[in-house]
Amino acid sequence: MIEHLPALQTVVPMMAAPICVLLRQATLVRIFAIAVAWSCLAIALALLEEVLSHGTISYALGGWVAPLGIEYRVDVLNAYVLVIVATIGAVVIPFPLDGRELRIPRERYFLFYALFLLCLTGLLGITITGDLFNIFVFLEISSLSAYALIGLGKERGALTAAFSYLVMGTIGGTFILIGTGLIYQMTGTLNIVDLARRLPPVLESRTVWIAPAFLVVGTSIKLAAFPLHQWLPNAYTFAPSMVASFLSATATKVAYYVLVRVIFGIFGAAFFFETLGLSNLLLPLSLIAMLVGSIAAIQQTNIKRLLAYSSIAQIGYMTLGLSLANLNGLTGGLVHLFNHALMKGGLFLVVACALSRVASPDLEALRGLGRKMPLTMAAFVVGGLSLIGVPGTVGFVSKWFLVLGALDKGLYAVAFLILGSSLLAVVYVWRVVEIMYFRDSDAIVERDEAPLSMLVPTWILIGGTVYFGFNTALTAGVAHTAAQFLLSLGS
Amino acid sequence: MGILGLWNYWMVIVLMMIGLYILIARENLVKKMMGLNIFQVSVIMFWVSIAKVEGGTAPIIPEGVTDVVYSNPLPHVLMLTAIVVGVATTGLGLALIVRIYEEYGSVEEDTLREMDRVAE
Amino acid sequence: MNPETAIAVAVLLPLLGAVGIALTGRWPNLREGVTIATALAVFGVVLSLVPGVLGGDRPGLTVLNVMPGVALAFEVEPLGMLYGLVASSLWIPTALYAIGYCRAHGEENQTRFFVCFALAIFAALGIAFARNLFTLFLFYEVLTLSTYPLVTHYGNDEARAAGRTYLGILLTTSVLFLLLAIVWTWKLTGTLEFSPGGILAGRVDGPLVAILLGLYAFGTGKAALMPFHRWLPAAMVAPTPVSALLHAVAIVKAGVFTVMKVIVYVFGIDFLSETGASIWLMYAASFTLLAASIIALTKDNLKARLAYSTISQLAYIVLGGALATATGVFGSGMHIAMHAMGKITLFFCAGAIFVASHKKNVSEMDGLGRTMPFTLAAFFVGSMSIIGLPPTGGAWSKWYLALGAAEGHHAVFVGVLMVSSLLSIGYLMPVVGRAFFLPPNPDSAPAANSDEKTTSGGFWENLREAPLLCLAPLCATAAGCVVLFFYAPDVLGLLQTMRLGR
Secondary structure (H helix, E strand, O other), X not given: OHHHHHHHHHHHHHHHHHHHHHHXXXXXXXXXXXXXXXXXXXXXXXXXXXXXXXXXXXXXXXXXXXXXXXXXXXXXXXXXXXXXXXXXXXXXXXXXXXXXXXXXXXXHHHHHHHHHHHXXXXXXXXXXXXXXXXXXXHHHHXXXXXXXHHHOEOOOHHHHHHHHHHHHHHHXXXXXXXXXXXXXXXXXXXXXXXXXXXXXXXXXXXXXXXXXXXXXXXXHHHHOOOOOOOHHHHHHHHOOHHHHHHHHHHHHHHHHHHHHHHHHHHHOHHHHHHHOOOHHHHHHHHHHHHHHHHHHHHHOOEHHHHHHHHHHHHHHHHHHHHHXXXXXXXXXXXXXXXXXXXXXXXXHHHHHHHHOOOOOOEHHHHOOHHHHOHHHHHHHHHHHHHHHOOOOOHHHHHHHHHHHHHHHOOOHHHXXXXXXXXXXXXXXXXXXXXXXXXXXXXXXXXXXXXXXXXXXXXXXXXXXXXXHHHOOOOHHHHHHHHHHHHHHHHO | OOOHXXXXXXXXXXXXXXXXXXXXXXXXXXXXXXXXXXXXXXXXXXXXHHHOOOOOEOOOOOOOOOOOOEOOHHHHHHHHHHHHXXXXXXXXXXXXXXXXXXXXXXXXXXXXXXXXXXXX | OXXXXXXXXXXXXXXXXXXXXXHOOOOHHHHHHHHHHHHHHHHHHHHHHHHHHHOOOOOEEEEEEEEOOEEEEEEOOHHHHHHHHHHHHHHHHHHHHHHHHHHHHOOOOHHHHHHHHHHHHHHHHHHHOEOEHHHHHHHHHHHHHHHHHHHOOOOOHHHHHXXXXXXXXXXXXXXXXXXXXXXXXXXXXXXXXXXXXXXXXXXXXXXXXXHHHHHHHHHOHHHOOOOOOOHHHXXXXXXXXXXXXXXXXXXXXXXXXXXXXXXXXXXXXXXHHHHOOOHHHHHHHHHHHHHHHHHHHHOOEHHHHHHHHHHHHXXXXXXXXXXXXXHHHHHHHHHHHHHHHHHHHHHHHHHHHHHHHOOOEHHHOOOHHHHOHHHHHHHHHHHHXXXXXXXXXXXXXXXXXXXXXXXXXXXXXXXXXXXXXXXXXXXXXXXXXXXXXXXOOOOOOHHHHHOOHHHHOOHHHHOOOOOHHHHHHHHHHHHHHHHHHHHHHHHHHHHHOOOOOO
């Protein structure tokens, strides 16, 4: 049993999805889906524990040994990402579905859970597999279910948002397929470890030079890295808040993982950053993403759209850490993966709580909510402080490593810009805070808090932003180990 | 291997560009789906073509024969999966288009955008 | 109680108090009881640390390691001891005063008010006892955020605008400059611990020292060095007890305390005087010092005048640190305590005047001394301390500051200090003069107009003082200004146990 954990990581949720369809009864399916998500988390934690104590796990799927068969390969990096994805899945899935945000009636909620588990399967699969083509397949599984999940949003805009995400996502996926084809052509293998071994002799060929372009652009679309982010604001705005929470915390994170794996695991940092000189491209784009995303967030009048633009800025932080390509920078990028998952996942759940009491996600509708729903809105304040990067929250930890990484490289202006963009976060977070606490503050409002079943998942994530702001052994510690591992790959 | 020797790549690139052009230039969502399909097919053609070995046959090796040249079967198998993915994408896309038509009464992107703007 | 426990208790008690206040919010008397009890207990615990520190002990407490080499840790050294004493002792009169003020004024949201107050003290003690830059920065931000609801207490547009300025300037400077400086220090030295003689010496040279000092000095927005001083006058919209908290008890003192800590324990005064990296800061502080005094002269609103006076007095403290001499540092340390006592008296008086007569402007205060003699007498004592006249505590701190400037061969700053003292006479004494020596202005005192007895009756009949809960604290702090004159050697003795060199 124990040795089959890597396979179970994807097989359990994958088999559970059709079972959901068979069970049909909404409450039953919900309990079943929660059980599945929690067992996925247990598996992910067991894998992380195993990797940290015994080193990399290699698992030959179906008994076919790599490079011919598909290998599931769990090292520090993807064990860490698996834990993130599984944690978010496990925390978000018990969140009660709200008819006000969903297009489907209660009798068909089982379809929602089936899609959710499929999406989880895809995301876990991308992370755990050691085979480039398998990544593409799982990417499509997660993306297809994500399009459908977004399309479940109540407003009709959800449909067009899902469609444009589908078009963009498919182009991205196909680009990854092209890139994979190009390097398969030169090396004859799809196994990532094998690729890293076979690529160096042919690194000078033009085919290999083209491949990273397709792979990076493809994953950047999925990651919503600036300027390939256009699908994201609409998708997150119109998706049910719980879906937005899940996707913002996992889908972009996994895409980031793929990017990291491609750059460091396949091509090697030296080839990617020095020979191709791509940090000259990634670094400015990340900085622009940080600033443009934050400035756009400031201008929004819809809280979900505001959070979506803030995500684009936060993704900028992550890619910035990547493009610094030194230990502190990469640690910052990787730790922000976890940290941003916590805070943005939590903040979207706050919105979901709020939407159970107010009619629309417009900022104006949140007037005076600070008194009506004090616990929910306190969660927003804490999450917002984390976005800003106040010490004692996870945002501070990320910023600490990123600034340190920039200083290590002697990029003082970049360090300054990282801090400056967190001030933009102050502006957009405080706009919401002012509306919630100062507007209509004289009006007598009845206290009308979201139900406990909503508050508990929300506060688990938001509480996590504070807990991991003080205890960084798990997050920054593992991210540091993973960054060391990645940087050692090329040399 | 002159320019013509790489004709399979040229075909792929032409198909790909046709697909992308339709995707970008057409407002009709169904046509966009078609463009997306052509784009995906071009990549499938690319994979299949790189599997071809000059003078190779189908990868079926009769017993006792050792010196047979055959095409690489792996890309073909992979492309079966990619085709399935493409079909699923098309199915989901078309389903969304049907729902969009029910809600908006149109599948022209500019009209949809206009309607969304009015709604705001 | 051993000193380690005492540190934990001193820091945690206000936090527990905040919880207690929140829980007892429905019963105002009980809630106020919790506030006072907590304040007294905290002061007692902080006081219990003094003998050990005087004896050269440096009790410490590591709570947890946040990152390798970056810990949430406390250590009590003389400067922090002094600031801790100031904050915890002045919390008592401020709490009493706030109770009187809020009740007399019928404030809303009193529970939130007292909770945030206790949180601010929690943060202030965290800053006072911080062992490293990380802990200090953490509590520095907690202090900013916990006082935001106090500044915006009234919740109207004016309060909201003030809140924006307050948060905007304090967060901008701290994140943009202070945090950058801290990360930079970590990169250069691999440590964030405050250590005697500093940690930067030998790790940096050239203009970078001055740049880092600039990042620290301007990054500490709470020290209100120009041009980052706007938040302090803006925060005047808050209720007067909050102003007392801002100006005397916790916030601005946290700013100058941070600057002093950094100068003494991160740079080291020897290192600064060797490199001359702080000379520019002396001029910057002098500019703030004089400019703020001149602006104060032009302000008619009493609280605004006092706010600019604070900005000017804070610059004294920064100047004392920048002189990078032992005497200057001692002078600055003493001035933290002396100015706190003087300024809290002045703000209490301003608030009492507002509560009793609803007057905000200096020009309306003619003849007020006849109806509020105690308040204005206290104002006079507080003013003397700010100006630096014996027999008040302020005389000693100014003396040592001037001595420090002379020792460091920066005679020009002795002149600056003298000029500024003259200016402070110019903006403080007219208030007292008008109140006691001018007849009441009939236009601005309609209440007095209808009641002729105010000018002709006996002393006690004329009294229109603020409620006793407002009056008693301000008389006590005024007395404190005088007491400090006689106990100044003890304050100095505490500071002199500071280890300045390596």
